[in-house]
Amino acid sequence: MRTFKHLLRIILAVLLTAYLLLLVAFNFGPAQRAVTRTVADVLAEQLHTRVHIDEVQVGLFNRVVLHGVAIDDQRGEPLLRARLMSAKIALRSLFAAPLQLRTVSLLDADISLYRTAAGQTPNFQFVIDAFSKPSTDKPSPLNLSIPSLILRRVNVVYDQRDVPVQPGRLQPAHLAFRNIDANLSLRHITPDSLHLRVRTFSFTERSGLRVEHLGFKLSADRRQAGISDFELRLPHSRWKQPSLSATYNATRSWADLWPTLRLRGDIRHFFLTLADLRAVAPLPECLQGTWTLEGSVDLRPDLVRVQRFAVSGMQGQVLLQGNARVQRQAGRFAEVRAEASKLQVHEQAMAHLLPLIPCSDTLRHMLQRGVARLEAQATLRYGKDGSGHARLTLHTPALTARAQALFSKGKADCSLHVDKLLLAHIAGNDRLPRSLNLAAQAKVGYEGRKMQSVDGSVQLSQIAMPHTTLSRLGLSGRYAADGAFRLKASSADPVASFTLSADGRMQGKRPTRLSVDAAIARFATDALGLRLGRLGSPTVHGQLHLHTTAWRGGIPQGSLSLSDVLLENLPSGEDYRLRQFTASCQPAAASGSHTVQVRSDFLRADLTGPLSVSSARGTLCALLQRALPTLPLGHSAQPLSAVWDVQAAVFRTDEVRTLLGLDLDLVSPLIVKGRVDSRPDGRTALSVFTDGLRYGGLELANPSVWLEGTAGNLRTVLQAQKEMGGRPVQCKLQVHTADSLLHTAFTWKAEAEKRYDGAFKTTTRFLPTDGRRTDFRTDIVPTTFTLADTLWHIAAGTLHYTDKNLEMRHIALSRDDHSLHIDGCLSQHGGDSIVANLHKIDVAYVLGLVNFHAVEFGGLATGRAVITRTEAGPQVQSALHIPDFSFNHGPMGNSLVRIGWQPETKRILINADLRPPYEGSTLVDGYVSLADKGLDLQVLADSTDLRFLRRYMDGIFSDFNGHATGDCRIYGPFKQLDFSGRLRASASARIDVIGTSYKVSGGQVTLTPGSFRFDNFHVADYRHGSGRASGELRHDHLKNLRYDFQVQADKLLCYDRQQEPDMPFYATAYGTGVVRLQGSPGRVSADIQLRPEAGTTLVYPQSQAGSVSTDDAMVRFRSVHDSLSASSLSRALNPQPAAEPSTAATPPATESDILLNFLIDATPQAEVRIITDPRAGDHISAWGSGPIRATFYNKGAFRMYGTYTLERGIYKMSIQDIIRRDLTLTPGSRITFAGDAQQAALALRAVYTVNGVSLSELNYGAGFSRKTAKVDCILNIGGTAAAPQVNFDIGLQGISDDEKQMVRQLIATEEDMNRQAIYLLGIGRFYTAGATADIGEGYGSQQQSAAAMRSFLSTTLTSQLNNAISSALGSKSRWSFGANVAPGMEGWSDLEVDGLLQGRLFNDRLLFNGNFGYRDRPTYGSNFVGDFDLRYLLTPKGTVSLKAYSQTTDRYFTNSALTTQGIGINLQHDFRRFRDIFHFERRRTRKQKKAAEAPPAAKP
Secondary structure, eight states: OHHHHHHHHHHHHHHHHHHHHHHHHSSSSSHHHHHHHHHHHHHHHHHSOOEEEEEEEEEEEEEEEEEEEEEETTTSSSSEEEEEEEEOOHHHHHHHHEEEEEEEEEEEEEEEEESSTTSSSTTTTTHHHTTTOOOOSOOOOEEEEEEEEEEEEEEEEEETTTTOOOTOOTTTTTTEEEEEEEEEEEEEEEEEEEEEEEEEEEEEETSOOOOOOOEEEEEEOOEEEEEEEEEEEEEEEEEEEEEEEEEESSSSGGGGGGGGOEEEEEEEEEEEEEGTTTSSSSSOGGGGGEEEEEEEEETTEEEEEEEEEEEEEEETTTTEEEEEEEEEEETTEEEEEEEEEEEEEEEHHHHHGGGSSOOOOHHHHHHHHHHHSEEEEEEEEEEESSSSEEEEEEEEETTTEEEEEEEEETEEEOOOOOEEOOOHHHTTTSSSSSSSEEEEEEEEEOOOOOOOOEEEEEEEEEEOOOOOOEEEEEEEEEEEETTTEEEEEEEEEEEEEEEEEEEEEETTEEEEEEEEEEEEEETTTTTTOOOOGGGGGGGEEEEEEEEEEEEEEEEEEEEEEEEEEEESSSSTTTOOEEEEEEEEEEEEESSSSSEEEEEEEEHHHHHHHOOHHHHHHHHHHHHHHSSSSSSSSOOOOOOOOOOOEEEEEEHHHHHHHHOOOOOOOEOOOOOEEEEESSSOOOOEEEEEESSSSEEEEEEEEEEEEEEEEEESSSEEEEEEEEEEEEEEEEEEEEEEEETTTTEEEEEEEOOSSEEEEEEEEEEEEOOOOSSSSSSEEEEOOEEEEEEEEEEEOOOOEEEETTTEEEEEEEEEEEEEEEEEEEEEEEETOOOOOEEEEEEEEEHHHHHHHHHHHOOOSSSSEEEEEEEETTTTTTEEEEEEEEEEEEETTTEOOOOOOEEEETTOOOOOOOOEEESSSSSSSSEEEEEEEETTTEEEEEEEEEEEEEEHHHHTTTTTTEEEEEEEEEEEEEEEESSOOEEEEEEEEEEEETTEEEEEEEEEEEEEEEEETTHHHHHHEEOOOOOEEEEEEEEHHHOOOSSOOOEEEEEEEEEEEEEEEOTTTTOOOOOEEEEEEEEEEEEEETEEEEEEEEETTTOOOOOEESOTOOOOOOOOSSSSSOOGGGTHHHHHHHHHOOOOOOOOOOOSSSOOOOOOOEEEEEEEEEETTTTEEEEEEETTOOOOEEEEEEEEEEEETTTTTTEEEEEEEEEEEEEEETTTTTEEEEEEEEETTTEEEEGEEEEEEEEEEEEEEEEEEEEGGGOOOGGTTTTTEEEEEEEEEEBSSSEEEEEEEEEEEESSSHHHHHHHHHHOOOOOOOHHHHHHHHSSSSOOOOSSSSOOOOHHHHHHHHHHHHHHHHHHHHHHHHHHHHHHTTTSSSSEEEEEEEETTTEEEEEEEEEEEEEEETTTEEEEEEEEEEETTTTTTSSSEEOOOOOOSTTTTEEEEEEEEEEEEETTTEEEEEEEEEEEEOOOOOSGGGGGGGGGOOOHHHHHHHHSSSOOOOOO
């Protein structure tokens, strides 16, 4: 035993030694190289290509390693390059199956595979062929095991070279797998089983597809297969599947696998980010989120079933759940069932998904509004026999729909119900229905895939339009496979009531037969929110009948009839009625011609001809070609020999104005009649004429057009009479062809005091060309014309156009030293030019010829204009010098204007330098764009004269003068001009409506888009008043003007107008305060807060001079509304420029809304004068104070609030124009306004003092026989202004209280008081009731008459003296003087003379009243009497004042006089309650003052 063991060790040692020696021998240099060459040669011989191996190593344990392996394909291109290849073979597998390679490795290898073209063998095909050669030996069954297969850094490239590469896309024809790393385990593979494990597998494809990890286990035999632990990871996706199994029966053959296959599995943990697949398919960015998939799959050869299928993505914004089943029988489709139990798409996802739908932008926007989010359920079943059903329920914010289709063999019944379809919201059009409900039914018959018939109906149960709701609308119809159709529609809704029926047959896209009958009882388009273009939204009534029988040459044969058509509520305000319109078209006798007849209320026409646009164009081409053979007509024009006969009469143009919006009127019917014959021997004669027509502002009398002649000689005459400048002008244009020449002559002649006539004649020859261009030569015939007795000469000249070259020679127009000459040429090559020389051309004259009067330009232009050609087009440069240039009759000075044309941008470049004789200038630079229909001008003003603005200020300002300095930009489209810039301006003007002139200076005008801002302007009148004004004028491109101005006035003259017949007052008013004016189209408001200043006089004449009044009342009041109407005030505040005279009656314009708010702080500096009798000079003058608030609305009422308290006043009154009296209004008299001015409460007290009145007239006793006194005649006026109440009283001065009491006892009743007061006013004495006891009646009466006469004479003398003194002092004097002469009882021996003196000094702060007199009576100690009252106002309103006085008082019992003097201080305080006497208002804060000065808001 020990010997056996020892022997065994020796054998193993020998074997191991031999193995090691053999291993060393193989890895020894020469042997190794030999082995390497041998292996390479064997492979090269086997593959028939070059094979190179750097080194072959044989390692321990049967490991073979190849280094530096390079194999080329049979074209010599690299096929394989590997740094290292190794394999380890199990020795046991060499002697017994299975063949087991323990470890196979491939490191750092590049494999290049390609195919040159489709159908060609790939470059690796020879390798497959080399190892698949047939062998005579019986093949051994496959039994292989590779426990470990490792790939590291392997690159595999495959290209099909005839297919272009698309970068960024995965292409099967171009694959490039980089960095393949794999670890596989093929446990064994036999013909009956396979066991494979992929531990890891990753790669990157050049398109961007990257697999980070793939792993799974696969076990399969002939009955079943299973995959477990499946995991796939992409950069952002993951799929992990625990198991997936399949059963089958392939025991006999693998061909039996598919018929017996059944695959089942649950898909879970499937998360796919579509961004990982962007190389496989170009997916939108919105879909490249993470999607999840779940469900159960059951796959059989005869059944595919998916259950509990759920897909969600876009962060849960999309969800689809459902089931599906597809059944097959005998290899054919048998049935399909599908159910989408839930489909939800939320708003955010829908916003990303809708852009993916291939449709127009309009439809996409509609879908975005209508399908902002979606919820749906659907089911489908369809069998191979054609039976089944489909149902769909859809919910979106804009609709709810239910659809169903039932299928049976050869037919389908379909229905659709839609609730609350928000059509206006979906379409984004408010004129469409806001919502509608409809139900539709359809029965479809089909055979195979071809439709045979369709019968359907639609019922609209409710249509909610913007202004109404429609109901009871229905539509039904039928269409058959042979093209026959029938359609009926009706509506019983009051807003849209109509019936329509149509039937016919279609052939292709054109109906061969069609009949339509429609009756519209009422169709109110305004209620439906529809607009019919120029017709607006009318209400339509009428009937239509259409019948066609066939089509011939593309023209329908049949008739059309409209009857009883009525269009109501048109924009013009008038209704349009068409009683009958019929049109018919039938074949004519001539081949290819048709006859059209039209009969209607406004037109009667018969037309026979080919009736097509191409035929009409061909006829015209034939006429021109024969008349002017050299005139090129273009290759597309095909002359046609045809005959057209026309006879028509247009009776009215209502249809043209209503339907086409053309302002066209006919004086008489327009007649068209004649024939147009383009045949070689044909003759044309056509006339068009009427007695007169008006188109817009163009009026023509007796216009006519005549066309007549043969093919080679045509003559056309156009003539009409037009009134120009108030004179009729007969114009005629004659055009005729002869000898291939075109002769034209335009003549005119006017019947006027001055001569207006002339002619312009040309002859044109069209030159032969290749037909692709038009060349001609025009010769101007020398003629003359006369304008306003001025003779102008037109010189002979030529205009030659050849191959885009224009030549103008000797074209001239001249008179005296005024001329225009044009010469030059323009060629394609450039360098040439056309020059126009002007000399003293009257700009206004030229603009008048073209009837351009939008603005007025004046001056004589001298200069030249040069036209050159550039690559972009003609270029114009001109320079004009215009001395004494005027704009709107405003002088602008000497002007140098440069004008150019820029063809690249189609702009007229303008540069102007205007310099007046005095200092200053105006520079204008910019352009007018014809392409953009706009302009951009920069104006730099330096003392620019603004008198050109007078045109726009007529009726508002007069004598306007001014200058402006600054810069201004005018830009924008012609209809949307805007301004920007800054200007400093000064101006002077008279405002006619208020009669004052102002100077405005020192302010700044800021121009911004839509606004003119006026800042801090100094305003001055011509009488030392001033103020500050600011404001803004807003506009919408010079339309819809709105203004807001505020004026701070300081003793500013606000009104100064003298008496006018149609004005109820006149005044001169100065004021200090704030005036705010606001206005817009149709509205004017003013907030006026002023304090009248010295010099203010308001005169209100109550009756016109010269009128005789029958009213005997001594005091009369009138309403201001009797003379001042709202309309006159509206005209005063909104003056309009004088309009052109018109013979047509113009309806009165609607008055603007005028709102005025007044807050007047009246002061004694303002005089209010009421003229009671202008003929006699009677008037009341008053000075007072008090806050007055007033509001005026021209369509409402005039209201006044406040109390006007008189401080002084005078009433100059005459009795029967003989006796004149001056009554003094006592301080404290007042007028209180509480709304209606006519209901103002009056509390006035007027006093007239009669000096030296004898008390003996009262017959009281001897004590009164020689006693005189001053008597005050007092008028107390109360009540209201509309109903005043007047009572009289008297006051006695210079006598004792006892004497006053005695007089009061004698005048006890109101009747006695009125009698005595009137008697005192009339003759200055008391009225004596009867004679005294001791004197006879005759003597008493005689004595009383004598005394009355003396009193009357003294009164007359006093009045004359006062008038003389007043005239000497003047009306503007601050001093007044009066005299009173009174005889005594003894006549002139006891005369009394009194002088009255009043004065106001130091801005009316110092007041003086004096009474000085002489009494020639022995009872008084002194004959001289002097009383005075001196008062100085310490406050503006006189509440605190100093007073000094001296007063003489007569003493009754002692027949003497007593003089009293004094000095003191007066305090005046208004109060309502007794305790208010001791309460004084605190000084107001600045904010309170500002709030009090703010103008009140206007309230209509």
